[in-house]
Amino acid sequence: MTQPERVADYPRPPRLEASEEHVRVQAFGIVLADSRRALRVLETFHPPTYYLPPEDVRTDLLLPGPGRSFCEWKGVARYWDLLVGDQRLSGAIWSYPEPTAAFAALAGWLAFYPAAMEGCWVNDERVQPQPGRFYAGWITSRVQGPFKGDPLHPELI
Numbered sequence: 001m002t003q004p005e006r007v008a009d010y011p012r013p014p015r016l017e018a019s020e021e022h023v024r025v026q027a028f029g030i031v032l033a034d035s036r037r038a039l040r041v042l043e044t045f046h047p048p049t050y051y052l053p054p055e056d057v058r059t060d061l062l063l064p065g066p067g068r069s070f071c072e073w074k075g076v077a078r079y080w081d082l083l084v085g086d087q088r089l090s091g092a093i094w095s096y097p098e099p100t101a102a103f104a105a106l107a108g109w110l111a112f113y114p115a116a117m118e119g120c121w122v123n124d125e126r127v128q129p130q131p132g133r134f135y136a137g138w139i140t141s142r143v144q145g146p147f148k149g150d151p152l153h154p155e156l157i
Contacts, residue, residue: 006144013073014043024121025112028084033057045148047137051109065091074103092116
């Protein structure tokens with residue numbers, strides 16, 4: 001069994017690490033992503049954020065979305081909309097087309113807001129979304145809080 005990870009012990013600046021865990025994302029009744037080649041971003045007080053290679057994602061269902069955001073560690077993110085038939089999910093997926101040198105391995109890989117998806121799983125365990133509207137961490141039994149964004153810990157919000 002994997003040892004629990006305390007997010008308070010994660011580094012700042014964040015660390016990027018490869019993961020062979022089985023990661024699956026579902027939305028609108030379809031499997032949007034299925035991979036054993038994820039990259040995890042680990043940052044102090046955040047549950048991991050998983051990035052998946054585009055080859056393991058149904059990119060045929062993605063359309064460029066509006067807006068951009070800036071991360072001091074990773075650079076400028078672009079957002080994607082998911083379109084399945086007449087159902088559209090806006091801005092729930094993002095990537096870094098040209099990340100900073102420290103996060104170059106993320107170039108073009110895709111991440112998902114678990115709160116916006118029908119479900120996300122790591123090794124068949126359903127993910128709990130990180131609290132807070134802005135955050136996109138994936139909470140599993142592997143990680144221990146407190147987590148940034150949790151209203152029970154306003155010092156972290």
